[in-house]
Amino acid sequence: MATATAAPILKVEIGSFYIPKHNPSKPLGEDAHFVISDKLVAGVADGVGGWASKGIDAGVYARELIGNCVVAVSGDAGAVVKPKRVLTEAHSRTTAAGSSTACIVSFDGEFLRAVNVGDSGFMIFRGGMFSYRSPVQRRAFNRPCQMGVGEKYDKPAAAWSGKIHIAAGDVIVIGTDGLFDNVFPKEIEDILVAEVAVDTAEGLAGLLAELALCNSSDTVNDGPFAKEAREAGRIHRGGKIDDITVIVAKVTAS
Numbered sequence: 314m315a316t317a318t319a320a321p322i323l324k325v326e327i328g329s330f331y332i333p334k335h336n337p338s339k340p341l342g343e344d345a346h347f348v349i350s351d352k353l354v355a356g357v358a359d360g361v362g363g364w365a366s367k368g369i370d371a372g373v374y375a376r377e378l379i380g381n382c383v384v385a386v387s388g389d390a391g392a393v394v395k396p397k398r399v400l401t402e403a404h405s406r407t408t409a410a411g412s413s414t415a416c417i418v419s420f421d422g423e424f425l426r427a428v429n430v431g432d433s434g435f436m437i438f439r440g441g442m443f444s445y446r447s448p449v450q451r452r453a454f455n456r457p458c459q460m461g462v463g464e465k466y467d468k469p470a471a472a473w474s475g476k477i478h479i480a481a482g483d484v485i486v487i488g489t490d491g492l493f494d495n496v497f498p499k500e501i502e503d504i505l506v507a508e509v510a511v512d513t514a515e516g517l518a519g520l521l522a523e524l525a526l527c528n529s530s531d532t533v534n535d536g537p538f539a540k541e542a543r544e545a546g547r548i549h550r551g552g553k554i555d556d557i558t559v560i561v562a563k564v565t566a567s
Contacts, residue, residue, distance in 0.1 A: 322567040323481060325420045327355050328515025330522040332557040334491075342556035343372035343413075344489050345379040349386050354394045355560045356382050356417035357433050359489040361459050364411045374411030374461065381406040382417065394419040396428040401469040404460050412461030416447065418487055420562065425485065428474040430467055431457035435487040436498060439480065441505045443498035448473050454545035457490070481566040486521065491557035494538035495528040496521065518561040525559070528552045 327350055333342025343360035358378050360371030381403035386394055396417035414431025427435060427447060434447035450458040450473060458467045479485070484505060486492075504520055511517050528536050529552040535543075542549035 323420075323423060323479065324565050324567040325353050326350075326514045326563045326565070327353070327560065328513055328518050329355070329558070329560045330515065330518040331559075332491075332522050332526050334554055334556050339370055339372060341372055341376070343370070343375060344491065344556040344558040345372065345375040345413075346558050346560060347379050347383050348560060349383065352386055352389075352394050352419070353421070354386055354396070354399070354417065354419040355487060355562070356396070356399075356415065357487060357489050357558050357560060358413045358415045359431070359433050359491075359556070359558070360411055360413045361457070369410045371411035371413060374407065374409040375413040377409045378403055378407045378413060378415060378460070393421045394426075396426050397469060397472065397474045400428050400430075400472065404469050408462060410462070412459040412466055414457050414459055414489070416487060418485065418562070420479070420564075423478055423480070425477045425479050426475070427477070428469065428472050430469065430472045431459050432490045432493070433488065434493065435485055436493075436501065437477070437479070438484045438486065438501065438505055440482065441502060443502060444483075445477065446498070447475070454541060454547060479564050481564055483564040484517070485562040485564070487560040487562070488521075489556065489558040490538075491529070491553075491555035492521065492525045492559050494553045494555065495525040495536045495557075497537055500524060500528075514561040514563045517563070518559040521561070522557050522559045525557045529554045529557070
């Protein structure tokens with residue numbers, strides 16, 4: 314007679330770290346994020362910087378969108394938070410000028426649920442090794458899909474969404490492009506191996522954000538953004554200065 318082995322109960326710890334780029338006129342930067350630990354859900358938004366040429370701070374849109382995500386999550390009495398529903402509700406309530414990318418991730422037992430619009434996103438590391446990255450949505454190089462007010466912007470209905478199996482020992486890194494444009498997956502692997510003494514998700518998020526900050530001001534060594542620029546026939550050297558948001562989720566056996 315075959316016997317079934319019960320799946321381990323997983324525990325998820327979530328921590329975040331934010332470094333806005335230096336801009337006295339926008340001290341809050343253009344990124345925004347939230348973490349609701351008791352609901353096991355987190356998300357980021359990145360206001361699109363191109364609005365600055367029109368005198369609009371897209372960070373206001375990103376912060377309003379994230380605030381509405383918190384309202385949507387808090388008002389959900391269900392046992393499982395569904396990221397796409399949260400983003401759809403938040404987007405419908407957001408009225409500020411501007412636009413942003415967004416990524417929301419929730420955890421439900423052995424599964425991660427996510428929704429993503431644009432070039433924010435998440436990576437999964439298993440056994441200290443890069444395992445998966447959420448698909449990037451863009452129209453062209455450095456032109457991410459983005460949500461805003463009006464018909465010409467992308468809607469949550471067109472967002473990528475997925476449900477992915479997770480396991481004890483996994484580390485999920487959620488971030489805006491300030492992280493992923495400046496840090497290669499191998500560099501995150503190196504941090505995971507070298508910093509085994511960092512036992513909190515917030516501490517690890519801080520390390521990754523500081524690495525992205527350091528790489529962003531490097532004018533010699535090309536980062537991921539420079540590599541993509543070259544592939545698109547553009548010229549860019551070194552890193553890319555930007556707001557940097559990192560959220561880390563550490564999965565352990567309960």
